[in-house]
Amino acid sequence: MANQGGAQRPNGPQSKICQFKLVLLGESAVGKSSLVLRFVKGQFHEYQESTIGAAFLTQTVCLDDTTVKFEIWDTAGQERYHSLAPMYYRGAQAAIVVYDITNQDTFGRAKTWVRELQRQASPNIVIALAGNKADLANKRMVEYEEAQAYAEENSLLFMETSAKTAMNVNDIFLAIAKKLPKNEQAGQQQSRQRGVDLSQENQPSGGCCK
Amino acid sequence: MESSRDNHIKLQMRERESDYTNLQPYRIFCGTWNVNGQQASEAINEWLCPAEDSEPPDIYAIGFQELDLSKNAYIFSESVREEDWYKRIKEALHPKAKYKKVVKLVRLVGMMLVVFIRKGLELEIYDVMSGTVGTGIMGVMGNKGGVAVRFGLRDSTLCFVNSHLAAHTVEFERPHTDFKDINSRMLFGNRTISDHELVPCFFFFFSSENSLLFCSIVIWLGDLNYRLSDIDNDACKKLISDGRLQELMKYDQLVRQISQKNVFLDYLEGKISFIPTYKYDPGTDTWDTSEKCRTPAWCDRILWRGSNVGQLCYRSHMACKLSDHKPVSSIFESGIKVIDRAKQRQVYEDVMKQLDKWENEFLPQVEVSTMEIKFKDIKFIEQKKEILVVSNTGQVPVQFEFIPKPSDTNFCEPWLSVEPSKAVISVGAKCEVHLSVYVNKDTGPSLNSGKARIEDILVLHLDGGKDLFITVSGNYIPSSFSSSIETLVRMFKPVTDVETGSLIEIVSASTSLQHLILTIDQASSPNPSEDPPLDIPKEIWRLVDHLYKYGMEQDELFRQPGLHSEIQLIRDCLDQGKPRLLPGSVHSVAEALLLFLEVLPEPVVPYEHYDLCLHVCDNFTQAKQVLQRLPTSHRNVFKYICAFLRELLKHSASNFLDARFLGELHLNGHQSSRTAHQTRADHRSSLLCDAF
Ligand SMILES: Nc1nc2c(ncn2[C@@H]2O[C@H](COP(=O)(O)OP(=O)(O)OP(=O)(O)O)[C@@H](O)[C@H]2O)c(=O)[nH]1
Numbered sequence: 007m008a009n010q011g012g013a014q015r016p017n018g019p020q021s022k023i024c025q026f027k028l029v030l031l032g033e034s035a036v037g038k039s040s041l042v043l044r045f046v047k048g049q050f051h052e053y054q055e056s057t058i059g060a061a062f063l064t065q066t067v068c069l070d071d072t073t074v075k076f077e078i079w080d081t082a083g084q085e086r087y088h089s090l091a092p093m094y095y096r097g098a099q100a101a102i103v104v105y106d107i108t109n110q111d112t113f114g115r116a117k118t119w120v121r122e123l124q125r126q127a128s129p130n131i132v133i134a135l136a137g138n139k140a141d142l143a144n145k146r147m148v149e150y151e152e153a154q155a156y157a158e159e160n161s162l163l164f165m166e167t168s169a170k171t172a173m174n175v176n177d178i179f180l181a182i183a184k185k186l187p188k189n190e191q192a193g194q195q196q197s198r199q200r201g202v203d204l205s206q207e208n209q210p211s212g213g214c215c216k
Numbered sequence: 217m218e219s220s221r222d223n224h225i226k227l228q229m230r231e232r233e234s235d236y237t238n239l240q241p242y243r244i245f246c247g248t249w250n251v252n253g254q255q256a257s258e259a260i261n262e263w264l265c266p267a268e269d270s271e272p273p274d275i276y277a278i279g280f281q282e283l284d285l286s287k288n289a290y291i292f293s294e295s296v297r298e299e300d301w302y303k304r305i306k307e308a309l310h311p312k313a314k315y316k317k318v319v320k321l322v323r324l325v326g327m328m329l330v331v332f333i334r335k336g337l338e339l340e341i342y343d344v345m346s347g348t349v350g351t352g353i354m355g356v357m358g359n360k361g362g363v364a365v366r367f368g369l370r371d372s373t374l375c376f377v378n379s380h381l382a383a384h385t386v387e388f389e390r391p392h393t394d395f396k397d398i399n400s401r402m403l404f405g406n407r408t409i410s411d412h413e414l415v416p417c418f419f420f421f422f423s424s425e426n427s428l429l430f431c432s433i434v435i436w437l438g439d440l441n442y443r444l445s446d447i448d449n450d451a452c453k454k455l456i457s458d459g460r461l462q463e464l465m466k467y468d469q470l471v472r473q474i475s476q477k478n479v480f481l482d483y484l485e486g487k488i489s490f491i492p493t494y495k496y497d498p499g500t501d502t503w504d505t506s507e508k509c510r511t512p513a514w515c516d517r518i519l520w521r522g523s524n525v526g527q528l529c530y531r532s533h534m535a536c537k538l539s540d541h542k543p544v545s546s547i548f549e550s551g552i553k554v555i556d557r558a559k560q561r562q563v564y565e566d567v568m569k570q571l572d573k574w575e576n577e578f579l580p581q582v583e584v585s586t587m588e589i590k591f592k593d594i595k596f597i598e599q600k601k602e603i604l605v606v607s608n609t610g611q612v613p614v615q616f617e618f619i620p621k622p623s624d625t626n627f628c629e630p631w632l633s634v635e636p637s638k639a640v641i642s643v644g645a646k647c648e649v650h651l652s653v654y655v656n657k658d659t660g661p662s663l664n665s666g667k668a669r670i671e672d673i674l675v676l677h678l679d680g681g682k683d684l685f686i687t688v689s690g691n692y693i694p695s696s697f698s699s700s701i702e703t704l705v706r707m708f709k710p711v712t713d714v715e716t717g718s719l720i721e722i723v724s725a726s727t728s729l730q731h732l733i734l735t736i737d738q739a740s741s742p743n744p745s746e747d748p749p750l751d752i753p754k755e756i757w758r759l760v761d762h763l764y765k766y767g768m769e770q771d772e773l774f775r776q777p778g779l780h781s782e783i784q785l786i787r788d789c790l791d792q793g794k795p796r797l798l799p800g801s802v803h804s805v806a807e808a809l810l811l812f813l814e815v816l817p818e819p820v821v822p823y824e825h826y827d828l829c830l831h832v833c834d835n836f837t838q839a840k841q842v843l844q845r846l847p848t849s850h851r852n853v854f855k856y857i858c859a860f861l862r863e864l865l866k867h868s869a870s871n872f873l874d875a876r877f878l879g880e881l882h883l884n885g886h887q888s889s890r891t892a893h894q895t896r897a898d899h900r901s902s903l904l905c906d907a908f
């Protein structure tokens with residue numbers, strides 16, 4: 007029958023929701039949990055307990071055309087839990103590797119994490135490097151340019167952040183959300199489980215749009 | 217789960233619609249006329265654009281019934297009247313504005329609906345669909361039924377229904393059936409019909425997958441054919457001529473049915489201040505004078521459903537006389553939704569934020585009594601227990617499970633057991649998890665040698681939530697049990713007196729030496745700088761010596777089991793070197809000896825010689841040769857045990873042992889895993905025993 011008329015049906019902003027698994031890695035006390043706390047709840051704790059396990063939270067980021075829902079795994083940075091990290095970066099579509107700009111060792115450790123991710127994680131994983139505690143500029147030990155050059159070499163997103171002042175915290179997650187592929191095909195590969203996947207070695211990376 | 221989340225988002229967005237939606241007034245003209253099959257012979261400006269309507273409407277929705285009563289209209293669904301009326305309508309639209317058709321027209325037999333929109337506004341409409349439902353003859357024919365047009369305008373959805381319901385003066389149930397029929401069968405559009413697109417227009421509907429919008433406004437017009445009940449013709453006409461219309465209205469079937477909520481639920485109708493529009497002698501304003509002499513009725517009605525709809529007028533048009541019905545019209549001013557995209561986005565982000573907050577709040581949460589479990593002084597074959605209390609501190613039931621670490625198949629080390637390994641805890645409840653450590657012959661050797669330690673991390677996974685790492689640790693007290701013969705012969709002090717560091721040294725020395733001994737000549741002396749090793753481990757000597765002194769005459773020796781607690785005391789005594797006399801009964805000592813041999817990491821006859829031994833066990837000379845190839849300390853132990861067994865056999869009168877049983881014992885002692893060879897093995901053992 008008839009079907010005419012000039013205008014398009016208006017779209018809501020909520021037309022497409024994509025779901026991604028994101029993991030935070032980095033040495034203990036660099037501020038992984040603090041970044042997540044800032045991003046998810048807008049809070050900062052001067053005394054933040056060291057993570058013994060892997061914390062799980064979700065947070066949504068609204069882009070122009072899509073909505074990205076992050077399933078965030080905040081891992082334990084203490085070295086003795088290192089061997090457990092693959093449980094969390096396996097199948098992740100995004101990772102934030104965090105170091106503390108006031109501590110050169112943590113930057114070295116971050117590089118090791120990046121290398122491990124490049125070798126062991128999904129080949130398409132989007133990696134962001136976060137130089138945290140940027141508010142402590144007077145104690146700086148890692149130069150911005152050095153980290154930036156490293157990030158560029160390895161095609162990482164890079165930002166200096168501060169969980170304390172909130173500087174660049176939303177921005178780094180937003181930048182990741184933008185960089186993640188949101189094609190339809192990726193959506194179909196999505197397995198809806200959010201927990202730890204024990205069965206698969208390297209899941210095909212890709213978004214989880216529906 | 218996900219779709220309920222989507223639904224929640226939709227619901228929230230709808231609930232907060234007013235936060236981001238502005239209403240823009242649109243003037244809608246609706247008209248209905250049952251033309252009784254008459255030709256379009258008179259102008260209809262009086263109906264569509266009466267003099268008092270100074271402002272031009274934005275939308276016209278005009279419905280006809282009985283447009284064409286000819287057979288052609290029924291059977292071939294074509295009508296010559298259609299074009300004529302269409303032309304008349306176009307001529308009669310408000311002169312102060314220009315109009316464009318939304319759909320040219322929708323017609324089912326005599327029912328026709330035309331919708332016009334003011335020029336310029338047609339750019340704001342989308343998703344125009346139309347549909348028809350026949351409820352006439354046999355329930356499907358189009359002499360009765362409805363036609364409808366729906367379309368999106370800005371962010372609202374409008375729907376117009378023109379219906380001609382079945383008439384019957386007495387059985388006024390009938391129009392209701394029609395109403396329900398149209399309601400459930402009205403389909404729109406030219407799309408494939410799937411369940412969710414089977415959209416009954418009179419209720420809200422989601423017409424398309426990406427829209428949140430209800431069909432915001434429905435206007436239902438037509439010859440609904442409701443009559444006046446319980447009043448006779450004269451009384452009726454009297455009330456009319458007296459102008460007592462509200463009184464007469466009480467007899468109106470539709471009013472009654474609506475008030476009883478039988479029909480047109482959620483629909484509204486404006487106050488009727490015009491006299492009944494049916495039935496007149498055509499061409500006049502005279503009530504029906506035909507044979508039937510119908511009682512007047514308000515057959516022709518206009519109702520609406522939806523918010524932000526205001527009725528400006530509701531009237532009939534007496535000037536149009538060619539039919540036995542008078543036309544009716546109504547003008548609405550309705551608020552059409554216009555969404556502020558920026559505000560909508562803000563609200564959406566808010567909704568998502570709130571949802572995130574809830575989701576995070578409703579994640580499973582637990583507290584554990586401790587993140588580190590320490591076991592103190594773990595001994596060989598002695599169970600130690602600790603309890604981990606897991607409390608559900610969240611707002612949802614928790615299912616937890618201990619899960620394996622990467623590249624592991626079990627979630628914990630073999631010396632640890634955890635019970636339960638998975639469970640569900642209801643909100644506020646606790647679960648006790650029992651952890652126990654038990655070191656046996658499988659795990660003892662590497663713990664003794666320091667290659668392994670009591671150290672493990674348990675991954676406590678909450679279904680749909682986080683993981684907790686529970687560290688398990690403890691100190692293992694090395695024991696002579698489960699230590700290798702090579703190590704023991706180089707240990708001159710009791711095990712517990714040896715410092716852990718030097719213990720590992722001894723172990724590694726013994727393994728490398730053992731290697732030397734095995735590859736070079738066994739006779740050659742090992743490292744001359746070291747003390748010469750003992751002939752046999754002192755622990756074996758002590759056990760055998762004890763039995764030799766106190767057990768030779770013991771009835772049922774080796775047949776009767778010992779006590780586990782006594783065996784643990786014997787273990788301590790051997791490891792600590794005191795007291796001098798082994799505690800417990802001879803049965804316990806006998807079992808301790810068997811256990812000692814059983815848990816040797818490398819059996820008395822080492823694995824690599826085992827097959828050869830079996831092979832030659834029937835041949836005494838060859839057996840003797842093979843024996844020569846065993847490492848010295850192993851050969852010594854073998855000879856020593858055999859000598860002891862021979863001694864035992866001498867006392868068989870009192871201990872009732874025979875060679876076969878002892879042979880079995882001896883062999884089982886350190887080869888239990890290879891039972892397939894048992895028969896031949898024990899044969900060989902007896903032979904060997906006989907040999908010495
Ligand atoms: N000044 C400053 N302090 C920070 C910042 N981020 C985190 N901290 C502090 O650094 C400490 C460690 O932060 P966490 O967030 O616990 O570090 P983590 O990386 O999660 O550590 P683990 O859980 O042990 O791996 C806490 O005392 C925080 O308050 C920051 O941006 N600026």
Ligand SMILES: [Mg+2]
Pocket residue numbers: 038039040055056057080081082083
């Ligand atoms: Mg942390």
